[in-house]
Amino acid sequence: MGELADELGVTTRTLRFYEAEGLVSPQRSGSNRVYGQRDHARLRLILRGRRFGMTLGECREIVDMYDGAESSEQRQLQILLARLDEIAADLRARQADLRRTLGEVTDVAAQCRDRLTELG
Amino acid sequence: MGELADELGVTTRTLRFYEAEGLVSPQRSGSNRVYGQRDHARLRLILRGRRFGMTLGECREIVDMYDGAESSEQRQLQILLARLDEIAADLRARQADLRRTLGEVTDVAAQCRDRLTELG
């Protein structure tokens, strides 16, 4: 377990917390947790979401949807698709925002460099 | 004040909180706050930072640096520049991460669409 935590860059407390919140459901070998491929994937998704500032609730929504993607029910698929399109739109907005920000930062940096060469 | 809050999509409580944290320092007309151009700019930067999941501490670091950009002291400029490069690198990493995520999302969406056309 500590191994997985290290690999993902979190603490064991975090893994237990996520389990308590129902974000992952590792198998048990006796009382010990055994994280499978599916858990790894979910955890990576969750942590990526967190890096983007999503709450665990939002992360849960997404990973659950990914998991429910096998649902062949037409109605379910339509709902899922609609949600995915919303998410994609949000991500594109973030991309634009990020591009602007990066532009500004590099601009300021360029001005800095100018001043520095100016000063010798 | 409420006007500014509405414009920025935050509450007046948030503005007061940011002031208490030293993130903005609006002028006073009597006891009432008067937000100038500089405050607007700082607030926009801060809120953008928050959208990217930065803490207020990190936001403060950045806005303070932007403000200190006029500092002509060579040593200061070098420090600022180094920090800006770090930030730019981080932003680029985020861009890549975001691109991957968006790719995955659109992939899953595409699979959804396939299944749906398949089902009629």
Place this chain on the structure above:
DNA sequence: GTCGTACTTGACGTTTACGTCAACGTAAGG
């Protein structure tokens, strides 16, 4: 005058996402 609205400070409450500590089990190594 007083009503309504917007502002002020101050204090306490709340949610999120964990950290930390206690008390215990278990398997490996010397």
Place this chain on the structure above:
DNA sequence: CCTTACGTTGACGTAAACGTCAAGTACGAC
């Protein structure tokens, strides 16, 4: 057999970022 390391549950603590009153001030409209 004892220690060490890693695991377990449970309970409590905490930092960040506000929300939510409470109580008072200021100002224009009626």
